[in-house]
Amino acid sequence: MLNFETLISIKMPKVETFNRNEVLQKATEVFHKKGYNGTSMQDLVDATALNRSSIYNSFGSKLNMFLEVLSHYQSYHNNNFSQGLANSYNSKEAIETIFDLNLNEILHDDDRKGCMIVNCKSEMVNQETSIHYFMEKNQDRMIAMLEDIVSKGQMEKIFNQEQTASQYALYLFSSIQGLRMTGILNKNKEDLKNLINTVLKVLY
Amino acid sequence: MLNFETLISIKMPKVETFNRNEVLQKATEVFHKKGYNGTSMQDLVDATALNRSSIYNSFGSKLNMFLEVLSHYQSYHNNNFSQGLANSYNSKEAIETIFDLNLNEILHDDDRKGCMIVNCKSEMVNQETSIHYFMEKNQDRMIAMLEDIVSKGQMEKIFNQEQTASQYALYLFSSIQGLRMTGILNKNKEDLKNLINTVLKVLY
DNA sequence: TCTTTTTTGAAACGATTGTTTCAAATAAAT
DNA sequence: ATTTATTTGAAACAATCGTTTCAAAAAAGA
Numbered sequence: 001m002l003n004f005e006t007l008i009s010i011k012m013p014k015v016e017t018f019n020r021n022e023v024l025q026k027a028t029e030v031f032h033k034k035g036y037n038g039t040s041m042q043d044l045v046d047a048t049a050l051n052r053s054s055i056y057n058s059f060g061s062k063l064n065m066f067l068e069v070l071s072h073y074q075s076y077h078n079n080n081f082s083q084g085l086a087n088s089y090n091s092k093e094a095i096e097t098i099f100d101l102n103l104n105e106i107l108h109d110d111d112r113k114g115c116m117i118v119n120c121k122s123e124m125v126n127q128e129t130s131i132h133y134f135m136e137k138n139q140d141r142m143i144a145m146l147e148d149i150v151s152k153g154q155m156e157k158i159f160n161q162e163q164t165a166s167q168y169a170l171y172l173f174s175s176i177q178g179l180r181m182t183g184i185l186n187k188n189k190e191d192l193k194n195l196i197n198t199v200l201k202v203l204y
Numbered sequence: 205m206l207n208f209e210t211l212i213s214i215k216m217p218k219v220e221t222f223n224r225n226e227v228l229q230k231a232t233e234v235f236h237k238k239g240y241n242g243t244s245m246q247d248l249v250d251a252t253a254l255n256r257s258s259i260y261n262s263f264g265s266k267l268n269m270f271l272e273v274l275s276h277y278q279s280y281h282n283n284n285f286s287q288g289l290a291n292s293y294n295s296k297e298a299i300e301t302i303f304d305l306n307l308n309e310i311l312h313d314d315d316r317k318g319c320m321i322v323n324c325k326s327e328m329v330n331q332e333t334s335i336h337y338f339m340e341k342n343q344d345r346m347i348a349m350l351e352d353i354v355s356k357g358q359m360e361k362i363f364n365q366e367q368t369a370s371q372y373a374l375y376l377f378s379s380i381q382g383l384r385m386t387g388i389l390n391k392n393k394e395d396l397k398n399l400i401n402t403v404l405k406v407l408y
Numbered sequence: 409t410c411t412t413t414t415t416t417g418a419a420a421c422g423a424t425t426g427t428t429t430c431a432a433a434t435a436a437a438t
Numbered sequence: 439a440t441t442t443a444t445t446t447g448a449a450a451c452a453a454t455c456g457t458t459t460c461a462a463a464a465a466a467g468a
Contacts, residue, residue, distance in 0.1 A: 033330070034331070035241060035327050037239060037241035037242045038241045038327070038331065111330050112329050112330040112336075114326050114329075114330075118326060118385060119326040121385065121388060121389075122318050122323040122326045122327070122385065122388070123239050123242070123326070123327055125316050125318075125388055125389065126237070126315050126317050126388075127242065132316075132389075135389060136389060139389055139390070163398070163402060167395075167399075167402065168402070170386070170390070170395055170398075170399055171399050171402045171403070173386065174379070174382040174383055174385070174386040174399055175382050176382070177381070177382045177385040177386060178378040178379050178380070178383070179378055179382070181322060181325065181326065181378070181385065182374070182377065182378040182381060184325060184326070184329055184330075185325075185329065185336075185339060185340060185343055186343070186374070191374055194371050194374075195371075195374055195378055198367060198371065198372070198375045198406055199375070202402055202405050202406050
């Protein structure tokens with residue numbers, strides 16, 4: 001069988017010995033805890049148990065590694081959302097699931113790190129165009145997802161039509177960010193559940 | 205006339221030659237733009253035109269200067285709020301004024317720095333106990349102010365009583381933080397005005 | 409086994425980090 | 439004018455920053 005390697009006869013090299021996902025997970029924990037500017041290369045070397053040269057060889061730079069970490073973190077949350085949404089019977093449950101997942105993260109965030117994406121947005125959007133771009137995509141994707149759910153709920157007459165689905169989506173997106181910021185200091189479950197109920201009341 | 209100096213005969217020293225408020229203002233701009241960890245002592249020397257030794261002599265440390273900057277920024281906003289609230293006829297207008305002031309800041313925040321207090325909360329609450337303490341005080345004060353307004357509005361029958369004033373206060377506090385986070389990337393005035401209207405609708 | 413290509417380890421890079429030092433300059437009271 | 443307490447300027451501090459270098463180790467095809 002003909003392939004690229006037999007054609008030009010390339011010898012295959014040594015391959016990465018570490019598990020890339022495990023390394024990304026360790027790096028995520030550090031960046032999440034300390035933020036981008038608060039994290040040093042030494043922190044990453046210590047956390048991943050990788051040599052500096054291996055990190056640079058495999059990730060290019062601190063910023064590049066951070067961008068991969070962001071995507072890693074984001075896709076982890078997307079999977080959580082997708083799984084939660086798949087188990088929802090209707091649009092109302094879908095929205096409530098999204099807020100409940102965020103509430104759950106807040107209640108388990110013992111060291112008050114907050115949401116890494118929210119943190120990064122506030123730290124870096126005005127400093128790194130690559131982060132600016134990432135956050136705009138993130139916002140668009142989140143709002144599109146929310147708009148989709150609201151739209152279905154409005155067709156099912158579960159949600160009212162006093163505002164467009166697009167307007168409600170921005171409102172929900174904003175409310176989630178507010179919830180995450182509030183949840184950094186306030187971990188009272190009853191308070192937060194009530195806050196979520198108040199947020200969602202306008203939809204019904 | 206007897207005073208402390210004539211009693212023990214102390215010679216008065218050279219006094220600070222710079223205007224402390226002006227220096228704090230310059231430092232605030234840097235910290236706001238770059239965040240705490242993103243700001244270096246050299247940045248502060250450049251921005252304030254003060255010598256390093258003068259900064260350390262007058263502010264003690266980078267963290268100490270930042271804490272003063274935070275208070276400076278906070279009191280500036282409090283004055284804005286107080287002025288806005290003083291011009292409000294009733295509780296409904298008072299709440300709307302608070303959101304309008306935030307909207308205005310967002311629309312004038314051309315370089316997407318966001319709110320410095322929100323930024324600092326997400327960057328440092330889990331790293332510096334002094335910041336943690338500051339933010340808890342800030343939250344308590346904000347929520348107390350909001351609760352006060354809501355409470356009055358409920359007595360005047362302008363706001364409903366489906367939730368307690370305390371619960372609505374937390375909801376409004378959370379919504380403001382969400383608005384500030386959303387406003388980093390979304391500067392569309394109509395979108396944000398509509399978002400605010402949706403937030404406030406639940407009160408009426 | 410030999411060759412080739414890449415990863416890895418260890419050391420070092422210049423630049424910058426927050427902070428300190430100390431003599432010189434300075435302002436107010438004597 | 440002298441004394442005294444403090445600020446200021448310039449230089450330097452050790453430590454750490456993100457990144458680079460390069461020889462040695464290693465993996466896979468020939």
